[in-house]
Amino acid sequence: MEKSLIDVMWVLVTAGLVFVMQPGFACLESGLTRSKNSINVAVKNVTDAMIALILFWFVGFGVMFGVTEAGWIGTTEFMIPFTESSWHVAFFLFQAMFVATAATIVSGAVAERMKFEAYLIMTALISAVIYPLFGHWAWNGSMSDTYSGWLGAMGFRDFAGSTVVHSIGGWASLAALVLIGPRTGRFNEQGVPRQIPGSNIPLAALGVLLLWFGWFGFNGGSTLGLTERVPMIIVNTFLAGAAGGLSGIAMGYIANRKVISVDLIFNGSLAGLVSVTASANVISPLSALLIGIIAGPVFYSVHRLLLKFKIDDAVDAVPVHLGGGIWGTLAVAIFADPAVLGTGLGFADQLGVQVLGIAVAGVWTFALVFIILWIVNKLIKLRVSEEDEHIGLNVSEHGATTEILDLFIAMDQQAKTGDMSLRVPVEPFTEVGQIANRYNRVMEALERAIRKTEAIVTTALDGIITFTPDQYQILTVNPGGQAMFKLAEKDLTGTSLIRLFDHENAGYKEFNEFRAAELFRQVEQTGTPVELVGKRADGTVFPMEVIVTKADLGFESFYTGMFRDITERKEAEAAILAAKKETDDILYNINEGIFLLNEKFEIGSQHSLALRKIFRRQEMSQLNLLRLFSKLVPSKTYQSIQDYLELMFQLDIDEDIVNNLNPLKQIEVNFEEENGQFSTQYLQFKFSRIYHGARVSHLMTTVSDVSEQVLLARELKASEERTKNQMSLLFNILHIDPLQLKPFVEESDEAVHKIKSTLKAAADKAIADDYYLLLTDIYRIVHNIKGNASILDLKFFAESAHELEDMIRDVQSKPSIKGEDFITLLFKISDLEANIEDIKSLVSRLMTFQNAARSQQAESEAPAASPKTPDRPADLVISQLTDAIRKLSSGLNKQVDFNTARFDASAVHESQVSLVRDVLIQLMRNSLVHGIESPEDRSRSGKPATGYIEVTTSVTEEPGFLSIKLRDDGRGLQIEKIRQKAISMGKWNEEQLKAMPAGQVVKLIFEPGFSTADEVTMDAGRGVGMDLIRKNVTQAGGKISLASGAGKFCEFTVKLPLKS
Amino acid sequence: MTDKELQVFLEGTVNYFHEVSGTPAAMGVPYIKETQDEVSLDLTGAIGISGNKKGVIYITCPSLMVKELVGIILGDGNPDSGSLCDMTGEIANTIAGNARQVFGANFMISVPIIIEGKPIHLKVAAPTFVIPITWRSHKSFLVVGIES
């Protein structure tokens, strides 16, 4: 075909249009990828154009369009000098643009992770080898309107390069993609694709439109001249493109009704354009439309397929260019008008050769690219490092930084580390710099605020632990907490919070997360801390107080726990409780009343329980002690109590001096009982000062109820006295046969009763009796008792009776006797009575002992022993007499022989025994004292030194009478002495007395008060014995007579009525 | 109780009659009362003693004597039984009260208990001393049962 300058112009213009596809690709690819790689993408587009153009000039054009060598490779036209026709140059230019387009297809697919150098190598490969060779096979001879390449010769028709350009690019991209792998994060662990958003979709849209515009040239110029068909080709082109876009929308709608992904629209349109490229010159517009429509699903299927195989095509270059390319190539066979196509092949053959072409292109490109890149990968990694990919290829491949990038990097760093101390670089006088500056100021303020809070957490002594709410994993632990549990932070974070608790906690045997959860929930709600047991690293446990709050930050929530070691507090609590318990125990149990008294004399509230008992009041607190006393003690005592207490509070008086005068050392207190009577208690108070600073603040007081002791002491004293008496009593009577004592006691008892009734009788009488006589009567009785006591050698008793006798005599000697005078006597009589009682009880006890002893003896002896005849009371008389004589005689230093051989005790009736005894005792006494002389006197007068006394009984002397005689061989009655005594007594007429005959004088001895003993002694004297004897004998119906021989003998005869 | 102490009551009694009537009282022969002895006349005034001494002291009088006393004090020749009881109590109270001069403030006396007629059930400590008191030919008894 002859080419005119119009054709040249057309080719040049369309070359320019094709070149517009470069910026188109640049915009599209940049727009669809992330901004951090934007420079890289753009630069790739710029660079690959440069490389493609130069390499194509060097070798590509020649290989592709040079004179063919067997239809496989060109041999001429390398580095053409362009001295030939302008159309030739224009043709070269046009074809060069196509190479650049093919090369630049790859840049989009592998964007965001391919090393720039690797990409350049690939571009070179495509531009120099892959594209030109296939291009040769398909298009060699185009310059001369022939098909000299082997594929072309076979009838393969690809008008503008659906395969030659787009599929080649697609296959190369595919190979690279397989080797390089998907971008990080494009597919997650399960292989589900994640959308990586494009940075600038409007830019991508611009790219699409630029490409579309470029395609006018791409297809329109492929006629290599301005022909009749050019307008139709262009129409077919944009129809397909439009149809593709709409088809894309349809695809999108099917996939997701709500949102239609824009890249489906863009890529659908591009796929349509790619598809129509192979057949634009040989189809009808309707066919073009159809091709475009079908391009949509084709592209979409390939797109889904790639995802399925986890091949990450950053801009869908493969689905568009490869998918579209393949479809477009096949569409030639389907839709082309065979007449216009001019291959002469039938449909099937045409289709077959089209398929062949596709296959060859695929194998040729894919294999070669794959191998070369595989090798290159071994030498230099095709892919950037993960970190570089993450940073972005702008920075990693091109070292491009922008201020805003720097800001972003710094901010990202800060966000990542949480390091508040970082500040972003500030580029002054830039907008970004101003933002950075303000950012820094915000960070500063934030840091300060955080620091303060941090400081609290760091310096807090309590443990502050944050932990996750679900697993109770520890997040952070402040130094306080680390110290508390004795673990470093690194050993704590990530571990379970529960291991910081003792396994037995909050009443549970096993404290685990569930229990913790329950507990913490409660704590959170109530806001009150709970006491638990913590466990340290060394296994020791300690009590701690825990409070937990939840922080809900939306995307994350965690618990903050405050842990406080309350060991000390617990110990203090326990100590206080123990101390309080001890104090309470003391106060409760102590027997004494204890309390503090204040200046107002009020009793403190802390006092011992015993205090209430002592004072017989339920409430003692705040009571005024002084007022209390007012009811209990006599007023005099009260006054001195008041004085004492007041002085105790006065600092200027020494405490000891005051305490020496304590009136409450032992104080008698009278409590009024309900029945109006008083109950007397003895209390002992002790006070001591308690100082507060320089003054006396309180008195410490102890009160004891010593009533028992006091009464006991008295009892004891009295008992001692009694015992003393009793002991002496005992000593005195031990030797005495209780059988002897018993009658004595009985008689004495009777005697005392007699005294008492005598007094009563006198008292009851209307008129006062002769007191003197009354006293005499009493005297007699007392004397008798005394005598009896003497016989038994009951010394003390006899002494007591003697004292009473003295007292009676004293009263009797008064000129006028009054009733009052009897008082002292009464007391003495009472004492005597008491003594008798004592003897009585002793006697009965002794009798018990003796009986026991005797019965024991009897048991041990042979049972056949004849029972002893009981002693008769009368027999006792003799033995008593014998004893008495012996004692008396030794006391008087006289020797006496006592003969009782002719005394028949059986003759004495029981009722007379005591009288007989009394009489005999009295007579015997008289004998010994007055009658029997001392041994010297006896010897001098020629008598034997030993005197002689005999008692005899006779029932024959006077019938009806028992005659008892007592005869001694002493000096006999001394008549003159008697007479003198009588005269001196002044009771009788002196003259009469002088004249009295001896026989009568002798009878005077029976007068009361008559005793010729020189002294009044215990044993004789007082002269009461004889008159009493006579009285008693007479009263008993008997008579008494005497006979005497001066210096020779004295014999008394007592006759008592004989009783059987 | 000692004889000296009993003396105090006696002197008080004598003094009382003397002060009130001008005529002194005379003491008869005293005796120790047996438990079974009943010493009571028409009117008895008893005083409980507590404090440093414990026991009972009572005076038992013929109503004629009391009547006469009332007559002297009030001039009332025919006092009612209420007045007679009052008087009896007053006598006992005075005798016991005056004893404080000797026995001290810790010798505490109760309010008088009046008993008309017999028998009188008074628990009196032993030994109990009965002192016959004669005043203007009336015979009354002062009974003292006090333990120290």
Next chain:
Amino acid sequence: MKLLIVDDSSIMRRAIQKYLDENRIEVVGTAGNGLEAIEVFKKTDPDLVTMDITMPEMDGLTCLQELLKIKPGTKIMVITALTDNATGLRALKLGARNFLGKPFTPEKLNEAFLKLIEGPKR
């Protein structure tokens, strides 16, 4: 002058009234125990009071203080069988103006009243 007589023995109350031969004195009330005494005191507002000590309900020393609270300046004379010093001193310390021991003669009583009314000699 108005007199209130306080004694649990009616004999004593009547005796005091009878023995009094002071024309200046008018008996306006009597009471048999301390509580009754306070009541009557409030009603009759006497200038003079005789006070026995051993009484039921409230004893004389307590009553004496109560009366003085109601009308300080009342001239109170304690008449009692408790003739020991301590009792007398206490009574005076508590505010009584005079003290008379039982038994007393009419002469003694009137002497005591004179002292009560006229007070100590200048």
